[in-house]
Amino acid sequence: MPPPVVSSVSPNQGPAAGGTTVTVTGTGFTGVTSVRFGAKSSPAFTSSSTTKITARTPSGTGTVNVTVTTSGGTSTQSVPFTYVPAPSLTGLSPAEGPVSGGTTVVLTGASFSGVTAVEFDGVPAASFTVDSSSQIIAVTPAHAAGPAAVTVTTSSGTSNALNFTYTAAPSVTGLSPNQGPVSGGTTVTLTGANFSAATAVQFGGVAAASFTVDSGSQITAVAPSHAGGAAAVTVTTPGGTSNPADPNAFFYYAAPPSLTGLVPPSGTTAGGTTVTLTGSDLLGATAVEFGGVAAASFTVDSSTQITAVAPSHAAGTAAVTVTTLGGSSNPVGYVYLDTPVLVSVEPDLGPADGGTVVTLTGNNVAAATDVQFGAVTASFTVVSPTQITTVVPADTAGPVSVTVTTPAGTSNGLTYTRLAAPNI
The missing domain is CATH 2.60.40.10 (Immunoglobulins)
Structure with a gap:
């Protein structure tokens, strides 16, 4: 009998662990005694005809020659079968992101050809693109806060796992102090949650002059210079940016307040008269005084108006002043009158x-x-x-x-x- 002839093997590649069922075609497959993949014999094969054999691959590496042996000898044709190693992961960049997902992550490693899945703790990536055999670009799915095992799967198996950390977005709940000069330089303590790994602190969109993450619930920041008025303070981490709509604004005062008028300009010595003060830079007022006596009450209506209730006072003219962190205003006379x-x-x-x-x-x-x-x-x-x-x-x-x-x-x-x- 002449030796067998092997003409093809399909599929012609499989995982290094073996176990791939392949079809070997050729001639002279009568009385087959072995089917080899390189130096290793197939653990199981069936000769269904003189031209076809079904065999299961043993484990192996690299590209090997497939041979068939019968009583007539061993085939000598070069018919390759390639062992494809399982994928392996060596890095993730970045390695953390928000629980809402949507982070674009670069996966590096090896044997990424024929990738069928990229998963984060068993959840498929929102999308992925295989750039090369050593790089994949994947978009994270939504996930609960904490570590998630990232794996890559090909026809050759599933890779080792690397952790991607899902982080909850930070939230700011308090500022102390909550105001300072437009020149900046005020040291402000921010309280809240999920501050670990903060990458930015901003005051009205302007980066803090500096900041230190004291703990997951506290940051110490130095306010930058800024235009006058309220500035929303936000914290950014890999988990996202805190909500700027939170009622935690830092107020920048431009200059000491100034007063231009009082309506009415006089009232009874018993007090109780409601007086409208007009001027500028009145936001953040901490005191309104009539001749050195604190107003019975006051409300800051805007940067140009305060409504105050006059306290009791002796008859005569009393200097009305407004105080903010920027200083005290010029005095405007208010006349206290006795009943006629x-x-x-x-x-x-x-x-x-x-x-x-x-x-x-x-x-x-x-x-x-x-x-x-x-x-x-x-x-x-x-x-x-x-x-x-x-x-x-x-x-x-x-x-x-x-x-x-x-x-x-x-x-x-x-x-x-x-x-x-x-x-x-």
């Missing part, structure tokens, strides 16, 4: 049709805003802090109460009698 008091009305009677010029004498009437005869408003002129001249309005006959009103209140009433004309 009427002492006399001269003359105290006149015709019912009005028109009589009357002199009102009393105290604290300089800031008069209204003179009334009964319920009727009269025209008037303030002559001095103790005297007003007024014209009696036309009205029906009879006695009426005359009063004077100032921002400090309304005076006592004195009687003025209007005489009806005689009926002849």
Whole structure:
């Protein structure tokens, strides 16, 4: 019998561990005694005809020649079978990312040909591209926080595992202090969660002058210079960036506050008058004072307006000031007034049709805003802090109460009698 002839083997490659079922074709396959892959015999084979053998590969490495032996001899043709090693991983870059997934990771290693899967803890990568036999670009799927074993699978098997760490996004819950000058330089303590491995701290989009990660829940940062106003503070880690919409803004004050006006400009010594202060750089106000006495309360409406309630104070002019971390404002005078008091009305009677010029004498009437005869408003002129001249309005006959009103209140009433004309 002539020796057998081997013409092909299909498939012509398989894993180094062996176990691949291949079909060997050729001629003279009568009485086959062995099928060899290099120096190793197939652990199992079946000769289904004189031209076809089904064999299972032994383990091996590299490219080997497939031979068939019968009683007529051994084939001598060069028919290769290539052992493909299982893939191996040597590196991941980056090796961590957010739990939401979406991180592009470069996998390096060997034997990446014919990759069928890239998995993160058994979860398929969102996508992957085999760049070469030693590099794969994969996009991470979503995963719970913590390490995830990354593996690559080919027809030759599954690689060793390398850990990719999933990190939860950081969150900022507090700043201390929460304001400072536009020139920067304020040391600020940030509190929150998931600060480990922080790569950036920003104030309104501007990188902190420096920062130190004290723990997973605390960072010490130095505020950079910045335009005036509120600046959202964010922390970035491989897990993502904290939410800038969190109510944790650092306020930059540009200069000491300034005051331009008070409405009303005066009120009673008892306090309680609501006063609107206007000016600039009023945000972050820490104090509003009337003559050195703290306002009963105040609300910062905007950078140009504060609403304050005047405290009680002795009569006279009190300097109103606003204080922020930037300093204290210029003073603006607020006049405290005693309640007006009427002492006399001269003359105290006149015709019912009005028109009589009357002199009102009393105290604290300089800031008069209204003179009334009964319920009727009269025209008037303030002559001095103790005297007003007024014209009696036309009205029906009879006695009426005359009063004077100032921002400090309304005076006592004195009687003025209007005489009806005689009926002849």
